Amino acid sequence: MVVGKGGVGKTTVACALGLEAARMGKRTVLAEVDGSGRAAGLFGAEPASVGEAVQVRPNLHILNADGKASLEEYLALIIPIRRLLDAVFASRIYNYFVAAAPGLKELMTIGKIWWEAERLDEATGRRRWDLVILDAPATGHSVQYLRMPQATRDAFSAGWVARESQRVVDLLTDPHRTAVNFVTTAEEMPVNETIEMYRELCGELHMPPGMLFVNRVHRVNFHREDLARVTTAAATLKSRDERALLQEVVRRGHEELGWAEINTEYLKRLSREVDLPRVELPYVFAEEFGLEQVRELSRHIETVGGAVASKRAGA
């Protein structure tokens, strides 16, 4: 599971993890849940049709998971009467209910993830995937998604909805099979949400914690005094263009220093409140953010993440 606040680079990290897993030879599927087609887009692929997976690299597929499609796939498994199903799917009441029923979409999406994780390959009889990565929707929503199986189990205490929900809960809370990975930037709001979500998912919902990815970390190798010195010296230059250029260089220096300071402050807060192995990913300065940048982060995860994980295992 890859979770985090909207806009922190969850999809990027999920894709970087997917690339790294595929490179290691794991048959990997990355599930996107909001139909945005972001991950597929990063790999230059059209999003797969709803409920389907598309292969984007050797060993790497991207699944366009969708609540309604998953529900229909599921119903087809338990009610194998095509004519009856077609009548149900076409009915107004069914469609209204699916669109509005509380939590149904979320439940079925997580159910689909469970199904993909357990699914056997018809030809080989082995598990179809070695790794399923869920690029979860933004914070509030992902908690809603991950909470649904337990909520459903508690709401329906008997019958097979309760039993099926329990199986999904079992997967989500099994430390040998599942890990929740958090993505954040080292800024106030994303860090607040990460701390809150860490407590909710790993505390209340008993989901096994994975790693913490801190994305877009600014680091500087110059000091405020350097900027002050340039400012003073620039004022004495004769050329107006040169003065303007140096002013701009100084301004960019302050901009980067400012963000680096903010990052340092919130990295400290993360250390205090989220006890997870941490991988810091540098802010990528690029004219255009694309697959090349994802690869760069993937290589970074490989080196830093590997070290962090093995240190953790040793401890």
Place this chain on the structure above:
Amino acid sequence: MKTLDTVLARHRVMICAGSGGVGKTSTAAALALYGARQGLRTIVLTIDPARRLADALGLHAVGNEMRGVPRQLPIEGDGTLTAMMLDQKGAWDALVERHAPSPEARDRILTNRFYQHLSQTFAGSQEYMAVEQLCEIHDSGQYDLIVVDTPPTQHALDFLEAPQRIADFLDKSVVKWFVKPYFSAGWATLRFMNRTVGVLFRKIEEATGVAALAEVSDFFTSMGGLFENFEARVRRVYELLRARTTAFVLVVSPEEQVLREAEYFCRAVGELRMPLRAVVFNRVHHEFSGRGRMLDRDRLVALLARAGAQTSGEALADNFLRFEAVARGDMVRMEVFRAQLSKHVAIAEVPNFDADLHDMAGLARMHPYLFESAASRSRTSERAGPTFGA
């Protein structure tokens, strides 16, 4: 370029939409502050402001009880500035409290187990309550300007579609299927009349356990009458969202993914007949020199060395050139996005500052970029043009 002056002059409600992490809350607060300084009685409705911004808006001191309580802030001039955090947590409870026909009916609903799950998990209920509270404040007539910060949803559209979604869920023709007759002859009769329906109900019973169905049925029975007027209410909500005096302000940052979502948003508000009036590009990196002048790294390092940065020259030059690369990308992405907008949409570009904006002075730093009138005022004051921080 048309900034937001006209938008502010012509509208009573400004709804800030956009994906998470683009500075929507700060933008909403900055718009409201400017409106108030222009002499308007202004309120900003916010969802979940960062702590320091909340402090600045007077919203944090009392914690959660602050939700739903308007706080007036001291500002200069004739206008007033009030901030209020929308109450989302108890959204459904409030709805039940307001519409329940009797205290008994209210208690029965509030203690129903199905209701408790529903109110916690119903996607969109918080968004709906935000619009509902907006309506109430608007209709009170106490404010000249209402600025709304929409919930941080990945798809800002959730906010706009939530009222319809809830109305659909409570649609009578659907609800009646879940109401009491299940326990009398209703569903049983149906079962014999129609084999298909019979199979379906047996499946549903097996699936959920009969006890759970009873709770569901009881819930809908208790709700009977509660939402009699709900459709009218939803119509009123949409009327306000589509009113001539309501403006949607899309807040974006010039990043590929954000802009892609924004394109989708623009199309969708158009289809929903809601008026997009302005786009604020936030955290923009402006290119210093697009003409390739003096941007050679070696010459820049040499120049920096002459300016006293012998040891840090390379670091400073690289930092600057990296920002220039980002800025080039920002410019291209914004141009492409702008080309798709109607020429009636006002546009503002706010630079990437060197700090979080979390107090009144910080918010005011955005004003010259949002409003031409603020820019010209700051030009006539002692310094030329807007200044950057530090």
